[in-house]
Structure formats: structure tokens, C-alpha cells
Amino acid sequence: MAIQLYDTLAGKKRTFVPLEDGKVRLYVCGPTVYDFAHLGHARCYVVWDVVLRHLRARGYEVKYVRNFTDVDDKIIRRGAERGEDPTALAARFADAFDEDMDALACLRPDAAPRVTGHMPEIVALIEQLVASGFAYAPGNGDVYFSVRKFPEYTRLSKRNLDDLVAGARVEPGEAKRDPLDFALWKGAKPGEPRWPSPWGEGRPGWHIECSAMTLAHLGAPIDIHAGGKDLVFPHHTNEIAQSVAAQGDGLEAERYSRYWMHNGFVQIDDEKMSKSLGNFFTVRQVLEKADGEALRFFLLGTHYRNDFNFSDTVLGEAERRLVYLYETVEKAERVAAGAAPGPATPLLARVREALDDDFNTAAVLGILAEAFTAANALADRKGKKSPEEKAALARFAEEAREVGRALGILERAPAAALVAIRDRAAARRGIDPAAVEARLAARAEARRAKDFARSDALRDELAAMGVAIMDGPSGTTWKVE
Structure with a gap:
């Protein structure tokens, strides 16, 4: 086409x-x-x-x-x-x-x-x-x-x-x-x-x-x-x-x-929005609170010829969606570690067709959402993954990255991107990452000592701050809710 x-x-x-x-x-x-x-x-x-x-x-x-x-x-x-x-x-x-x-x-x-x-x-x-x-x-x-x-x-x-x-x-x-x-x-x-x-x-x-x-x-x-x-x-x-x-x-x-x-x-x-009307936000003002890639993701959510409204609410939702994308890519790459990518899927062809049709980035994000939902379902399925399933996840991660390059997103290492987005969100909410890390260290010590009451209390204290913690095989991570 x-x-x-x-x-x-x-x-x-x-x-x-x-x-x-x-x-x-x-x-x-x-x-x-x-x-x-x-x-x-x-x-x-x-x-x-x-x-x-x-x-x-x-x-x-x-x-x-x-x-x-x-x-x-x-x-x-x-x-x-x-x-x-x-x-x-x-x-x-x-x-x-x-x-x-x-x-x-x-x-x-x-x-x-x-x-x-x-x-x-x-x-x-x-x-x-x-x-x-x-x-x-x-x-x-x-x-x-x-x-x-x-x-x-x-x-x-x-x-x-x-x-x-x-x-x-x-x-x-x-x-x-x-x-x-x-x-x-x-x-x-x-x-x-x-x-x-x-x-x-x-x-x-x-x-x-x-x-x-x-x-x-x-x-x-x-x-x-x-x-x-x-x-x-x-x-x-x-x-x-x-x-x-x-x-x-x-x-x-x-x-x-x-x-x-x-x-x-x-x-x-x-x-x-314009400077002459005085109802504008500078890029720098927005980036004080939001990740630059999250802002880009938000801007791509509407077809380029259409007007759209800006608000902190919709920008926050875009940031959460971007976190979800990076978390999914990280999970797919981790589960598929060492596997060769499987056969190509229709994803890249569908994305190219959408971009060929007057650069429809909104349609591309919709196509991506379908692919990420399927990849999450596969990665989260209980039980040992077959070689074919690992190969499918490896292919997904590779194709997701290629779509990301076309849109100018998903080009960072997932771990680094997630930390950067998290820290920006923490600053926006007035959360001190050092204080969070100190509580996580105390919680880890309590768990080692089998002091589960103390561990639960620290989890509740973090939740009250607006922090969600995730325990995984590679350790404990956190994000701003």
C-alpha cells in the first residue's frame, strides 16, 4: 500500500x-x-x-x-x-x-x-x-x-x-x-x-x-x-x-x-492554546511533573489533524499506559530470555498500514494495546513456558520495539525508563525516593527476621504515602500509585 x-x-x-x-x-x-x-x-x-x-x-x-x-x-x-x-x-x-x-x-x-x-x-x-x-x-x-x-x-x-x-x-x-x-x-x-x-x-x-x-x-x-x-x-x-x-x-x-x-x-x-491568549503551558513546565516520553505518548493519542484538550488527568493516564507498556516489554524479555524470536506476527504490517493511512498514530496505539494485552496474558499464564511460547514472547518484544521506533517511544531500557517515570511521579506527589528505599530496606530486614507484623506495617505505611510495592523473583520494586 x-x-x-x-x-x-x-x-x-x-x-x-x-x-x-x-x-x-x-x-x-x-x-x-x-x-x-x-x-x-x-x-x-x-x-x-x-x-x-x-x-x-x-x-x-x-x-x-x-x-x-x-x-x-x-x-x-x-x-x-x-x-x-x-x-x-x-x-x-x-x-x-x-x-x-x-x-x-x-x-x-x-x-x-x-x-x-x-x-x-x-x-x-x-x-x-x-x-x-x-x-x-x-x-x-x-x-x-x-x-x-x-x-x-x-x-x-x-x-x-x-x-x-x-x-x-x-x-x-x-x-x-x-x-x-x-x-x-x-x-x-x-x-x-x-x-x-x-x-x-x-x-x-x-x-x-x-x-x-x-x-x-x-x-x-x-x-x-x-x-x-x-x-x-x-x-x-x-x-x-x-x-x-x-x-x-x-x-x-x-x-x-x-x-x-x-x-x-x-x-x-x-x-x-497560545502564548497570545495566555492559556498555555510550556514544555518545561509539563516536564517538571511528567516524563518526556509520557508527554509524547499522550500527544500521539489523537490523529494529527484533530484538535484535542490537554489536562493533567489525561496526561497522567498516558503516563500509566506508558508504564504498562514498559512493564510488559520487560516481562516478555525476562520470560523469553535466551529464546530466538518466533515467526513474525501481523503486528508490523498492521502498524505500517495505519501509518500509511495519513499517519494515524491513534490507530497504531490501539493496535499496540491489543498486542500488549495478548503478550501479558501469555507471560502471566501459570506454569512453565514452552519453547514456542518463549519464542512468541521474544518476537513480541522485538516487534514492540520496532513499533516504538516508528513512534519515538519504547527506546529506553525498560528498567531505566520505569525508574525515571517513577521518580518523576514521586516528585510530583512529594514522595522522597530515599525515604521509600529506607522503608523497603527495613521491611526486607523484618522479613528476614520473620517479623511479619513489622513487615506488614511498613507495607501499609508505604501504601499510605501512595507507594505500591511489588515482590518478585529478582527482588522488590516500587511505583507511585
Whole structure:
């Protein structure tokens, strides 16, 4: 089965056929780095990380580019508020973003261009647009794109041009010929970062930046351009217009990117989470309380095109499910120790089919749940395991790991993962692991002395703290209930 993906430009699922056999050029719009990444960013980049992983697993050689917008109105304002150089502020938050994405097991892109490193390319692209008549410089240092000269302007957003005109406005100081036109270059204002250009010192508009970086690192057309659905209009709409117009031959949107993909929002109380609304959680705030892999697991539980609500309750449930997965893999590997894997099961084929169908991670988690239930039943069955049963458990563990790699989960050693998740949960509940270990040591001593009343009392004391203990052949372990 070929990969089917939902193409926003077409408004339907399409069979994915790359421009070059066996190779994919993927561009994802990156963050504007004026603050720490929030959960909306986490959802976005975990989604495209799974797309990247699956494309590579299907044998494609993928060049993945994700940019940083490191000069922007928001960055300039935040720098002024904090008395910090905006370039230094953006660099600091770009580094923090990388750290947060690492914590979510997102693979690093092959290139992570920054706007400030591509000013010559941006200026050259604007010059092409001015020379071809698609852009104009009114003489005040600004340059604008003439929207009405691009006939496919509303094709991606499916919006009505008359409605856009009614909602458009000209800000004080702008010299647009038409309210729909958008800035490619902004003349320098006092105290702002600036770069030289044929129209005077200034800085680029937001939209031209991604076009220049895409063309510089991937050329045109590319295979897939992706980002959050809030970018459909105006950002991606404007990207298409300027990028296609600059090429000169034909004005079809596909001359810039063949497929356009967009992810849904994370919501709080059914309202989009965003910094501008102030109803957001940063990734770092969440990771103070929850394991990064648990957050990733939670984010994969909804199809990428759908919006969903965030809450501590559902995140906690995701963490418990992740613990269950790791416990099952650990149990299967322990019971099957030394056995060669048995025959392949339908698991990997079913997972690939779900991911081929517009990267349906929610369906994959459902398929995994079935496989893990069966593996637990087999591992927990009383009596000595036959060679065939051990082989089946060995195969399950191997296939579970492979599915995990496709999703970016289950890549840690089970024991280490369980301890890390447990300790984070303990910190969240105010439980001191050292105090737990001291009580477990005292309980073990009481059991050796056959002081079962003391042993039971210590178990009850731990239970009152919110700690469950498990006695097994390899010793006693504990977890937070």
C-alpha cells in the first residue's frame, strides 16, 4: 500500500508520490523563538517527527529542514521588555527549543536555518519579485507583494477574496497599494535590528523568510511543506504566492510544494492554546511533573489533524499506559530470555498500514494495546513456558520495539525508563525516593527476621504515602500509585 496523506491544497487524501524516486524533501515551519516552547509546539513537532520516522522506515531518503525565525516583531518587543539584545534573546530560546525537542525524542532536522543567516538570499528573492512586477517599493523603505497579481492566492486557504478584502486593513505608516498586499521588507525603525538592502536598511517580513530558506536548502518544488493549521492563512498562503511568483514560469501552487500538511491544535477548555491568549503551558513546565516520553505518548493519542484538550488527568493516564507498556516489554524479555524470536506476527504490517493511512498514530496505539494485552496474558499464564511460547514472547518484544521506533517511544531500557517515570511521579506527589528505599530496606530486614507484623506495617505505611510495592523473583520494586 502506498502512503496516503491529507493534502490541504487538494482538500482530500492523496497518494504520496515523491518528485524523485526514493527521496523526499520535507520542510516544516519552525518556531519564532521569543520564549520557551509550549505544548502547541510539542504537538506540532512530535507529529512531523513521526512523519519523518515513517518515511525513512518506508525506505525514503528524507532531507528534513526546519527553520528558526530569529528576527520578528515579537522577538524585538520581548527583547525591549527585558532589556536584552533581540538577537541574543532569540539565540538563547532557539537553544532551549532544541533541548525541549530532545526531551520529547524528536530527531534533529538535517538543517535548521535561521533567518539572520539568510539575509542575502532573502534580499535576492525580493529583488526577483520586484523585477518581475509581483512586488513594489513605494519609496518609504518597505516592499510589498501585489496579491491580486497571483491568481491562485486563495487556493490553499479556500477563503473568499472579497471576505479577505473586508477584513484587511492598512496600518499607520504603511504605503500599500491594496489592503491585501503584504510586506516583504520593512524599512528600519529606531532601535530595531537592520540589514542593508536596495530599498534601504531594514528587515524582512515574516513570510519571505521561509520561502528563502526553503529554496536555499531544498530548492523548488519540494515534496512536503508542513506546519500547524494556523499557518494555512496567511503564512503558507503568502509563501506559495511569493515563492511561485519568483520562479517565473507558470503560477501553479505545486511549483513550490507538491503536498501541504497541517496539524490541529492543543486546546485548554476547548480553546486553542497560545502564548497570545495566555492559556498555555510550556514544555518545561509539563516536564517538571511528567516524563518526556509520557508527554509524547499522550500527544500521539489523537490523529494529527484533530484538535484535542490537554489536562493533567489525561496526561497522567498516558503516563500509566506508558508504564504498562514498559512493564510488559520487560516481562516478555525476562520470560523469553535466551529464546530466538518466533515467526513474525501481523503486528508490523498492521502498524505500517495505519501509518500509511495519513499517519494515524491513534490507530497504531490501539493496535499496540491489543498486542500488549495478548503478550501479558501469555507471560502471566501459570506454569512453565514452552519453547514456542518463549519464542512468541521474544518476537513480541522485538516487534514492540520496532513499533516504538516508528513512534519515538519504547527506546529506553525498560528498567531505566520505569525508574525515571517513577521518580518523576514521586516528585510530583512529594514522595522522597530515599525515604521509600529506607522503608523497603527495613521491611526486607523484618522479613528476614520473620517479623511479619513489622513487615506488614511498613507495607501499609508505604501504601499510605501512595507507594505500591511489588515482590518478585529478582527482588522488590516500587511505583507511585
